Amino acid sequence: MSTPSLEQVNAALATVNDPEIKRPITEIGMVDTVDITDGGAVTVRLLLTVAGCPMKDTLTRDVTAAVSKVAGVTGVTVDMGVMDADQRAKLQETLRGGHAQREIPFAKPGSLTKVYAIASGKGGVGKSSMTANLAIALAKQGLKVGVVDADIYGHSIPAMLGVADSRPTQVEDLIMPVPTPSGVSVISVGMLKPRRDQVIAWRGPMLDRALVQMLADVYWGDLDVLLLDLPPGTGDIAISLGQHLPNAEVVVITTPQEAAAEVAERAGTMASMMHQRVVGVVENMSWMELPDGSRIEPFGSGGGQRVADTLSQRFGYEVKLLGQIPLDPSLREGGDAGKPVVEADPTSAGAQAITQVADALSGRGRGLAGMQLGLTPSSKF
Numbered sequence: 001m002s003t004p005s006l007e008q009v010n011a012a013l014a015t016v017n018d019p020e021i022k023r024p025i026t027e028i029g030m031v032d033t034v035d036i037t038d039g040g041a042v043t044v045r046l047l048l049t050v051a052g053c054p055m056k057d058t059l060t061r062d063v064t065a066a067v068s069k070v071a072g073v074t075g076v077t078v079d080m081g082v083m084d085a086d087q088r089a090k091l092q093e094t095l096r097g098g099h100a101q102r103e104i105p106f107a108k109p110g111s112l113t114k115v116y117a118i119a120s121g122k123g124g125v126g127k128s129s130m131t132a133n134l135a136i137a138l139a140k141q142g143l144k145v146g147v148v149d150a151d152i153y154g155h156s157i158p159a160m161l162g163v164a165d166s167r168p169t170q171v172e173d174l175i176m177p178v179p180t181p182s183g184v185s186v187i188s189v190g191m192l193k194p195r196r197d198q199v200i201a202w203r204g205p206m207l208d209r210a211l212v213q214m215l216a217d218v219y220w221g222d223l224d225v226l227l228l229d230l231p232p233g234t235g236d237i238a239i240s241l242g243q244h245l246p247n248a249e250v251v252v253i254t255t256p257q258e259a260a261a262e263v264a265e266r267a268g269t270m271a272s273m274m275h276q277r278v279v280g281v282v283e284n285m286s287w288m289e290l291p292d293g294s295r296i297e298p299f300g301s302g303g304g305q306r307v308a309d310t311l312s313q314r315f316g317y318e319v320k321l322l323g324q325i326p327l328d329p330s331l332r333e334g335g336d337a338g339k340p341v342v343e344a345d346p347t348s349a350g351a352q353a354i355t356q357v358a359d360a361l362s363g364r365g366r367g368l369a370g371m372q373l374g375l376t377p378s379s380k381f
């Protein structure tokens with residue numbers, strides 16, 4: 001058999017994506033050298049972005065698999081080196097599309113990424129659980145999904161998505177989002193802290209900086225959907241988000257309870273004041289199904305519809321009730337185990353109801369349609 005050519009090996013390497021950056025390793029300066037012996041043994045030397053890169057094993061496996069497929073290859077060895085400062089700076093510039101400046105890609109005119117902020121009035125209504133599960137349900141449809149956990153009080157998203165202990169890789173001042181086992185990219189305000197157990201006591205300007213860092217200093221690549229898990233209420237983060245991403249659309253999470261619905265309406269109204277469009281309401285914990293098939297409604301009924309009706313009336317456009325999610329023990333268990341229910345138990349009632357909400361959101365399509373241009377009156381109340 002003939003010796004494989006360098007072009008053939010390079011073509012095979014071009015099929016390997018860096019797991020964090022999600023671009024071919026040949027495009028981002030990660031392939032340092034390729035040696036091919038007459039006998040067909042190939043040695044590939046890769047340059048990692050940082051020493052001790054957590055994706056080392058995945059890269060070795062993927063490169064070996066891709067190069068082994070080339071005709072005439074008799075063996076593959078993968079060596080690892082580390083990029084020097086110049087190489088990392090060059091990579092950072094490549095990833096920023098030639099711009100040395102930081103900018104929020106989703107705020108640029110023409111951005112095709114749908115940005116949904118997941119908001120609630122009260123805490124504990126299941127906002128983070130909805131964010132984590134919606135992200136996976138959208139990824140299961142083949143969409144590229146990113147999640148920003150901006151819930152400074154809760155930041156429970158990494159644990160729910162099974163990456164509680166992961167820290168993001170950094171290339172100069174560009175941060176790589178953490179890939180989750182379910183194929184979603186995530187960054188959390190908790191990952192920006194020096195220590196995991198540190199309590200965040202940040203005020204407005206610090207929170208604003210953290211939000212901008214998660215949007216502008218993280219290499220998100222070409223996402224179809226970005227979900228932001230906001231802290232409950234109408235605080236500083238919601239205001240910062242409105243200023244930096246007025247084109248974000250808002251999904252309001254509430255429970256059926258009267259008191260929760262009232263606070264949720266305020267969260268929705270706040271979004272509108274920041275010129276963001278409220279796309280719909282999700283009512284969580286709507287009922288619980290008993291073993292005999294009957295239902296009880298521990299938190300009452302009607303809150304979700306009430307919020308949708310009130311906001312529709314206030315804004316003068318239709319705010320839909322996107323779905324009602326039952327109380328489902330497997331939903332809680334999935335969150336605790338780091339494997340959300342839409343993945344762990346997709347046929348459960350909770351998973352199916354959330355998947356329907358994801359279908360409603362993705363059915364709205366990718367692109368500029370429906371994007372707020374910031375010209376509508378800020379509120380009608």
Ligand SMILES: Nc1ncnc2c1ncn2[C@@H]1O[C@H](COP(=O)(O)OP(=O)(O)OP(=O)(O)O)[C@@H](O)[C@H]1O
Binds near residue numbers: 129329
């Ligand atoms: N439909 C549901 N069925 C069963 N358990 C649920 C459901 N929704 C949420 N939970 C559980 O309720 C608790 C609170 O949910 P979650 O952390 O998602 O709320 P949250 O609104 O994000 O809270 P906070 O904003 O205060 O962080 C979690 O333990 C979660 O597993």
